[in-house]
Amino acid sequence: MALSSGPAGSNPISGKASFSGNSGYQYAIVHQDQKLFLEFRKTDKTERRELAYFVGSGATARSYLISIDGFLYEAPATYYSRPRTWSLSPGYDRYSYPFLTRAIAPACLQCHATGVQPVQGTQNGFQSPPFLESGVGCERCHGPGAAHAASGKSKDIVNPASLPAEQRDSVCAQCHLSGEIRVERAGKSMLDFTASDKLSDYAVAFVRATPGMKVTSHVENLAQSSCSRGSGNRLWCGTCHDPHFVPSPTEKAAWFRSKCETCHAASECQRGENCIGCHMPSSSVIDADHVVYTDHSIPRRSVTRNQKPSADAPLVAFGGAPSDPRDQGLAYAIVALREQNAAYGARAFDLLREAERRNPDDPQTLSYLADLYKTRKDDRNAALLYERLHTVDPTQSSAPMNLGANQMEQGHYEQAIQLFKEALRISPALVLVRLNLAVALVHEGRKAEARSVLEKALEFNPSFKAARDLLDQIR
Ligand code: HEC
Ligand code: HEC
Ligand code: HEC
Ligand code: HEC
Ligand code: HEC
Ligand code: HEC
Numbered sequence: 001m002a003l004s005s006g007p008a009g010s011n012p013i014s015g016k017a018s019f020s021g022n023s024g025y026q027y028a029i030v031h032q033d034q035k036l037f038l039e040f041r042k043t044d045k046t047e048r049r050e051l052a053y054f055v056g057s058g059a060t061a062r063s064y065l066i067s068i069d070g071f072l073y074e075a076p077a078t079y080y081s082r083p084r085t086w087s088l089s090p091g092y093d094r095y096s097y098p099f100l101t102r103a104i105a106p107a108c109l110q111c112h113a114t115g116v117q118p119v120q121g122t123q124n125g126f127q128s129p130p131f132l133e134s135g136v137g138c139e140r141c142h143g144p145g146a147a148h149a150a151s152g153k154s155k156d157i158v159n160p161a162s163l164p165a166e167q168r169d170s171v172c173a174q175c176h177l178s179g180e181i182r183v184e185r186a187g188k189s190m191l192d193f194t195a196s197d198k199l200s201d202y203a204v205a206f207v208r209a210t211p212g213m214k215v216t217s218h219v220e221n222l223a224q225s226s227c228s229r230g231s232g233n234r235l236w237c238g239t240c241h242d243p244h245f246v247p248s249p250t251e252k253a254a255w256f257r258s259k260c261e262t263c264h265a266a267s268e269c270q271r272g273e274n275c276i277g278c279h280m281p282s283s284s285v286i287d288a289d290h291v292v293y294t295d296h297s298i299p300r301r302s303v304t305r306n307q308k309p310s311a312d313a314p315l316v317a318f319g320g321a322p323s324d325p326r327d328q329g330l331a332y333a334i335v336a337l338r339e340q341n342a343a344y345g346a347r348a349f350d351l352l353r354e355a356e357r358r359n360p361d362d363p364q365t366l367s368y369l370a371d372l373y374k375t376r377k378d379d380r381n382a383a384l385l386y387e388r389l390h391t392v393d394p395t396q397s398s399a400p401m402n403l404g405a406n407q408m409e410q411g412h413y414e415q416a417i418q419l420f421k422e423a424l425r426i427s428p429a430l431v432l433v434r435l436n437l438a439v440a441l442v443h444e445g446r447k448a449e450a451r452s453v454l455e456k457a458l459e460f461n462p463s464f465k466a467a468r469d470l471l472d473q474i475r
Pocket of ligand 1: 001003004005055056057058059060110111112113136140141160171172173174175176237238241243246
């Protein structure tokens with residue numbers, strides 16, 4: 001966990017590697033002057049971006065982040081450890097060009113690094129450096145250390161193992177419980193979570209309620225085990241794992257057996273010494289981003305549980321955590337968007353309308369509900385909500401982006417320009433907004449400005465034809 005992020009150049013895993021992407025793009029990883037670069041080329045012109053940070057220790061895979069003007073994006077290249085090769089990042093084969101604009105939200109670094117420093121009011125802007133400490137630092141599990149450092153007393157630091165069960169489990173679950181989707185509670189941010197807090201006060205994880213449930217994290221998996229259900233609150237992650245020590249391959253069987261034997265007598269099963277070899281086998285339950293290898297449901301017999309869950313199974317709060325129409329509506333809306341799931345979209349619409357009646361000023365509700373009105377071609381209601389969103393929370397790019405487009409349609413170019421610029425301050429990689437902005441600027445006779453806006457759009461997407469055409473036209 002301590003090695004789960006850091007500056008990329010400090011810890012390169014390979015000198016040079018190349019692979020082919022979609023539509024004839026060639027990629028290469030180049031290590032030069034303590035720095036790591038991604039190069040890509042289709043015909044003759046080679047483009048290059050620095051890989052500034054890595055995420056993931058590389059036990060299974062390592063992702064990389066590109067930094068443009070202090071904003072972070074996931075690189076299209078990932079290192080995969082098992083085959084020891086570089087290749088396109090998971091899901092990136094759906095793009096026919098080097099996709100450079102997947103914004104890195106603070107949540108990503110909040111699970112993989114310590115002391116994350118987002119720039120308020122932006123989607124993916126970070127201070128320099130974006131995190132103060134690489135990997136999962138002591139304070140993430142032990143809480144703030146200053147008082148303890150001053151006194152040297154153990155009562156001044158959190159020992160996760162001695163917390164009440166819910167708080168204890170929350171220490172690991174803050175990062176290890178992802179569910180199908182995790183929604184932050186109204187007005188709460190996981191950036192404020194500290195060890196000894198309850199995760200359920202900050203966020204709620206939703207899972208699909210269906211047999212053969214797709215398991216997306218170790219926490220869910222363990223909760224399904226007979227061991228966990230049969231032993232009340234006694235079994236937790238720390239029963240088997242010591243975060244300060246990872247047993248070597250030769251020690252592994254004995255280490256984990258000793259943990260089983262804190263509850264099970266040797267007479268219960270005499271089929272062999274390597275308990276985990278039979279009861280915690282490696283499986284391949286795969287979700288969109290992460291892979292769970294070891295079966296934490298501790299079955300009697302190894303089972304294959306990677307059936308696809310039914311796409312319209314209800315989303316329920318994990319562990320019976322309380323949730324309201326806002327939390328549920330956001331969960332359905334986000335998954336609906338991710339999966340193009342119309343049934344979930346319809347549920348989200350009903351729930352979020354109820355949520356909006358209860359709290360007309362919650363920014364997340366307004367943002368997703370407005371988007372849903374828009375997909376339903378109800379532009380009037382969408383605009384009303386975007387306007388309210390713009391007033392209550394000026395840090396959501398969807399409001400100025402959509403309001404700007406409305407202004408432009410009505411021929412109000414000056415207002416559109418202001419709104420588009422506002423959206424781009426929050427989220428600079430919105431290339432379509434850049435194109436619209438350039439069109440509005442050209443209309444107002446501000447060609448030089450339009451040119452630099454388009455050049456930036458091409459930095460984010462070098463194969464953005466409409467931007468290139470307009471640029472040629474202006475020139
Ligand atoms: C701040 C987030 C965070 C917290 C808190 C956290 N983990 Fe992790 N953990 C991770 C990440 C990220 C990885 C993957 C590391 C990698 O390979 O990049 C990981 C990996 C692991 C692994 C795999 C082996 C290893 O050490 O890399 C174990 C076991 C583990 N965590 C157990 C725990 C337990 C037990 C707790 C609670 C006491 C806990 N984690 C708390 C983020 C966290
Ligand atoms: C809710 C916390 C959480 C978030 C958000 C999260 N991760 Fe992870 N990630 C983990 C944990 C925990 C693991 C360890 C294995 C597991 O549980 O799947 C992990 C594993 C990984 C690995 C494999 C590491 C290895 O070699 O074992 C990579 C790569 C990775 N994450 C990248 C990312 C990136 C990139 C983002 C953001 C775009 C991200 N993760 C967001 C918690 C998180
Ligand atoms: C992923 C979570 C995690 C991280 C990160 C972590 N610890 Fe721990 N630490 C624990 C847990 C859980 C225990 C309790 C083990 C037990 O008692 O079974 C513990 C116990 C300890 C203890 C013994 C406390 C006592 O009262 O016996 C010390 C000392 C300690 N950790 C120091 C550190 C330091 C220093 C770091 C950073 C280098 C660190 N820990 C990082 C989870 C973590
Ligand atoms: C905190 C105590 C605890 C620990 C640690 C523990 N178990 Fe269990 N386990 C239980 C309880 C309680 C049951 C349920 C017994 C019952 O229902 O009769 C159980 C049930 C089981 C079952 C039967 C599963 C089923 O579906 O019927 C297996 C197999 C098992 N444990 C294996 C293990 C292995 C292997 C380990 C170590 C990797 C382990 N357990 C660690 C408490 C524990
Ligand atoms: C009953 C024992 C046991 C408990 C309890 C347990 N684990 Fe594990 N865990 C294992 C074993 C065994 C492995 C495989 C270790 C290996 O192969 O090196 C493992 C591996 C892991 C890994 C590495 C990735 C993988 O899937 O192989 C992570 C991450 C992890 N556990 C997280 C957790 C978290 C989080 C919890 C609490 C929700 C937890 N574990 C509770 C036994 C346990
Ligand atoms: C070679 C594979 C293997 C090994 C090694 C193994 N088990 Fe089992 N275990 C099984 C099988 C198979 C069953 C019975 C399944 C059945 O009857 O449905 C079982 C059953 C169990 C049960 C349920 C007992 C009951 O009668 O309900 C427990 C608990 C258990 N094992 C724990 C352990 C522990 C602890 C270890 C390590 C000391 C261990 N097993 C080692 C294969 C193994």
